[in-house]
Amino acid sequence: MNQNERLGARIRDAREALHLSQGDLANRVGFASRQILSELERGQREVKARELVSIARALRVDATTLLAEIEPERSTVLWRDRPAANAEELQTDFLTWCERYSHVMAATGAAHSRRSPLPTATVDPYTFSYRDAEELAIDVARMLGLGARPAGSLQRSLETQFDIIIWYLDLGDDGSAACAKGAFGSAMLINRREAPWRRNFDMAHELFHLLTWDSMNTAIESDAGVATNAERLANAFAAALLLPADEVKGELESHGASGSLSQADLVAIARDFDVSSDALLWRLLNIGWGLVPDEVRGLLEDAEFRMLDRASQIGKWWDPPPLPERFVRLAHLASTRGRLSRSKLAAYLDCALVDLTGCLGQYGIAEESGGSGIKFALPSEAAFDLGVSGGKAEVRLA
Numbered sequence: 001m002n003q004n005e006r007l008g009a010r011i012r013d014a015r016e017a018l019h020l021s022q023g024d025l026a027n028r029v030g031f032a033s034r035q036i037l038s039e040l041e042r043g044q045r046e047v048k049a050r051e052l053v054s055i056a057r058a059l060r061v062d063a064t065t066l067l068a069e070i071e072p073e074r075s076t077v078l079w080r081d082r083p084a085a086n087a088e089e090l091q092t093d094f095l096t097w098c099e100r101y102s103h104v105m106a107a108t109g110a111a112h113s114r115r116s117p118l119p120t121a122t123v124d125p126y127t128f129s130y131r132d133a134e135e136l137a138i139d140v141a142r143m144l145g146l147g148a149r150p151a152g153s154l155q156r157s158l159e160t161q162f163d164i165i166i167w168y169l170d171l172g173d174d175g176s177a178a179c180a181k182g183a184f185g186s187a188m189l190i191n192r193r194e195a196p197w198r199r200n201f202d203m204a205h206e207l208f209h210l211l212t213w214d215s216m217n218t219a220i221e222s223d224a225g226v227a228t229n230a231e232r233l234a235n236a237f238a239a240a241l242l243l244p245a246d247e248v249k250g251e252l253e254s255h256g257a258s259g260s261l262s263q264a265d266l267v268a269i270a271r272d273f274d275v276s277s278d279a280l281l282w283r284l285l286n287i288g289w290g291l292v293p294d295e296v297r298g299l300l301e302d303a304e305f306r307m308l309d310r311a312s313q314i315g316k317w318w319d320p321p322p323l324p325e326r327f328v329r330l331a332h333l334a335s336t337r338g339r340l341s342r343s344k345l346a347a348y349l350d351c352a353l354v355d356l357t358g359c360l361g362q363y364g365i366a367e368e369s370g371g372s373g374i375k376f377a378l379p380s381e382a383a384f385d386l387g388v389s390g391g392k393a394e395v396r397l398a
Contacts, residue, residue, distance in 0.1 A: 005043030010066045012041040014059040018088045028058040060092045062347075065099060075182030077189075078209055078217065080202070080231065083175030090169060094189045095180065100348050101165045101327050102184035107334035110163065118162045118186050119143070121211040125219040125226050130236045133208070137240035140211070148247050151200040151274035158188075158207065159326055166203065168192035168320040177202035179209050186210045192320055195313070197276045199320075204238035236286075242275050243283040252289065263305045267312045277309045321363065323349060328363045 001009070015025050026037045029051065039045040040055075047055070056063040065072060075098070077091050104110075121136055141150055144157040158164040165187035171177075178189040188206040190199050209216075209230070219226040251272065255265045270280040278300060285291040299305050331348050334340040343353055351359040357367045 002043065004046055006069075007047055007066060008041040008043040011037075011047075011055060011059070014061055014066070014092075015041075018059065018092060025055070025058055029054045060089060061096050062099065065096075073183040075180050075184075076217070077178050077180045078213075078220065079176075079178045080205065080234075081174060081176035082178075083172045085172060087175075090171060090175070090189075091178070093169060094167060094178070094187070095182070097167050098165050098180065098182065098184040098187045100331075101167075101187075101324075104327065104330040104334045104340065104348070105163060107339040108330050108337070110330055118164065118210060120214050123212050123215045125212075125216045125223075125230070128212075128216075128233060130233065133233045133237040134240040136208075136211070137204075137237045138244075140207070141241055141244065146241075148244070149273055150204075150244070151197070151242050154200065154203055154207075154242075158203075159324075162186070164188065164210070166190065166324060168199075168324075177206050179206040179213075181210070181213055186213075190320075195276065196316070196318055197270070197274050197279075200242060200274055201238050201276065201279055204241045205234045207241070208234040208237040239279055239283045239286065243273055243280065245287045248273070248280075248283065248287065249289075252284075263299070263302075263308055266299075267305075267308045270309075271312050271316060277305075323363075325363055328360070329365065332360060332365050 015022070020028075021034075022037045022041070023034045026034045029037070031037055036045070040047055040051075052063050052066065056066055059066075075095050077094065079087075083090060123132065144154070144161065146153050146157060155166055159166060163185055165184060167187065168190050170193050171189075171191035172193070175191050176194075177191060180187045180189070188203060188210070190202050190206075192199075194202065212230075216226070216230055220230050221227075248269075251269050252261065255261055255269070261269075266280065267277055270277040273280065281291065281296045281299060285293065285296055328349060331340060331345055335342060335345040340348070342356065346353040346356045346359075349356065349359050360367060
């Protein structure tokens with residue numbers, strides 16, 4: 001296969017992954033006819049540089065991905081709740097961002113700083129129990145050093161200890177989260193539209209899938225029963241990770257809860273642990289605090305409780321930045337080292353070259369004009385959390 005044929009095949013594969021017809025892509029690129037694209041995909045016509053840029057943009061990938069001499073590794077994305085609309089485009093965007101993140105980590109040496117890969121939990125997808133999921137969560141919390149309020153440090157720990165890529169995209173009202181593994185390593189996709197405490201739970205949920213990927217993913221894809229049970233196990237893992245039983249019980253005691261709590265107390269505890277009130281109530285049931293399922297459902301449907309819950313959210317809602325801060329800093333560092341051009345940096349940060357300085361400023365990266373060039377006001381490399389703390393990690397299952 002010559003270069004034109006290889007490029008044509010890559011274009012065809014990327015187009016089909018988006019469920020686009022040749023006519024659809026030809027229209028997006030601005031070709032006069034579908035026949036032009038057909039010739040390109042068969043390798044019968046050379047792709048001009050300007051055309052390649054337009055095609056890559058329409059396919060939501062980088063041109064370097066289409067031009068790579070080695071066939072890119074196909075990545076699997078495991079969805080929790082797949083969006084009803086634009087799922088293929090969102091998935092392609094996610095994988096493209098993962099490839100960019102991996103590129104800047106490699107360009108700055110961050111990818112080589114990891115002391116331990118993400119541990120693998122070897123489990124039996126047909127016998128793994130809720131109790132096993134809780135014990136796994138306890139081990140992972142200890143390994144990551146998440147402390148008494150795990151939600152507050154989970155993302156930072158995953159990014160800096162295992163280089164897990166965590167990306168936020170708008171997945172609509174029906175999309176929840178996804179995770180993936182590929183040449184870039186491990187990654188999570190979180191719905192930026194959801195409340196912060198739900199995003200925390202989604203992150204813990206997807207961590208379960210990444211830890212058990214090698215053991216469970218094949219069975220999940222082929223057996224609907226295993227897939228349904230795996231979601232429940234991931235929820236049990238997430239609840240145990242974010243709401244450690246001893247810490248929760250201690251908080252209950254501090255509120256004077258010998259046998260009951262006010263609705264306001266329950267909401268306050270949920271906000272303290274940075275989880276949803278729903279997650280807290282089901283966790284209280286599971287740790288034997290005295291609730292029964294009907295009581296939990298009744299409370300969650302109670303208008304007064306919901307009003308208190310909404311009122312507690314004022315001032316606590318935060319939106320993630322458009323791009324992960326660590327990604328932006330790594331990309332900028334790669335540029336200052338001459339490993340990423342200014343134009344490529346702008347493309348990676350999804351802004352025009354003329355807007356690049358302002359875009360970097362939004363992330364606290366100052367560029368000062370003067371002298372013979374541009375002076376970069378950079379924090380130390382250590383501030384980028386490129387290194388890893390801790391030694392080899394082990395995950396124990398009973």
